[in-house]
Amino acid sequence: MSTAADRGVAVGVDVLERSELRRLLERPWFLRFVFAPEELAHAETLGARRRLEFLAGRFAAKEAVLKVLGTGFLQGVAPREICVQHTPNGAPVVRLQERASRRAPFAISVSITHKRDVVAAVAIGLSSSIDAVVGKGRTTAKESDAVSSPTIGSTAVIQQNAPDEQTPETTAFLRVRIGQEDAHYGGHLVDGARILRLFGDLVTEITIRTDGDEGLLAQYTDVRFTGPVKPGDYIEARGRLVRQTRLRRVVELEAHTVLSAFPEAGDSAAAVLDAPQLVCTATATTVVPYPRSKTTTVLDRTTEES
The missing domain is CATH 3.90.470.20 (4'-phosphopantetheinyl transferase domain)
Incomplete structure (x- = not known):
């Protein structure tokens, strides 16, 4: 040295x-x-x-x-x-x-x-x-x-x-309202799989943006459920591409509750939370096909028919 x-x-x-x-x-x-x-x-x-x-x-x-x-x-x-x-x-x-x-x-x-x-x-x-x-x-x-x-x-x-x-950051964002049909457990709690489905959509959007392909979700790691989710909650979920190799894309994910229902104050009572409440984090790894990775182009109808 x-x-x-x-x-x-x-x-x-x-x-x-x-x-x-x-x-x-x-x-x-x-x-x-x-x-x-x-x-x-x-x-x-x-x-x-x-x-x-x-x-x-x-x-x-x-x-x-x-x-x-x-x-x-x-x-x-x-x-x-x-x-x-x-x-x-x-x-x-x-x-x-x-x-x-x-x-x-x-x-x-x-x-x-x-x-x-x-x-x-x-x-x-x-x-x-x-x-x-x-x-x-x-x-x-x-x-x-x-x-x-x-x-x-x-x-x-x-x-x-x-x-x-600078190279632009590749991200994806979703905001959804959790409905009554998603209540799964006692106390009207929503199961964690509902949030993971949102994460899956974020990962798919990111691979479409980077590779022109939906990719194949290989695994979730470091999944942490940090807060309850109930019907009536508005959930904001975000994904950020943090690493990529020739075939893999690694995405960090998090979900927050930003609005929440308050049935104890009235049948239709709800409020904006003072600060977003973190309810879940995870890291996802998705795989994209090698022949189409970084090279996929979208064909117009004329070219495709030819």
């Missing part, structure tokens, strides 16, 4: 097993010391398995960046001063704060990859000026896919000359 900025490039590498951090991530003091508030806020929106994967990846990235800076955890820079966020398309972005920002007169690019229980990160410091800035971040790099990448991916700096040149 080289840490001399005048040499042009400084490289840091870190590899760890997620299981090494499992117990430490249950201790509040460790979370406050290692992770920035933005990282912890995002981690709390994830299921247990994805949370461990996310925080382990950020931990490895911080270790790699510290090696680029030529320091350690207890040598002048706290790891929470290195914030690893992500662009709308999921690429990790390094944002240095406080003392860390003063130790890096060069841009830093980072790449993270996962394979089963192993997490690896590579950080590269470039002494030349780079205009790849997202918000207050310094550089961006593509994060390797957790499903199919067997080795550490190469790091590539993504240059963005203007905010409007």
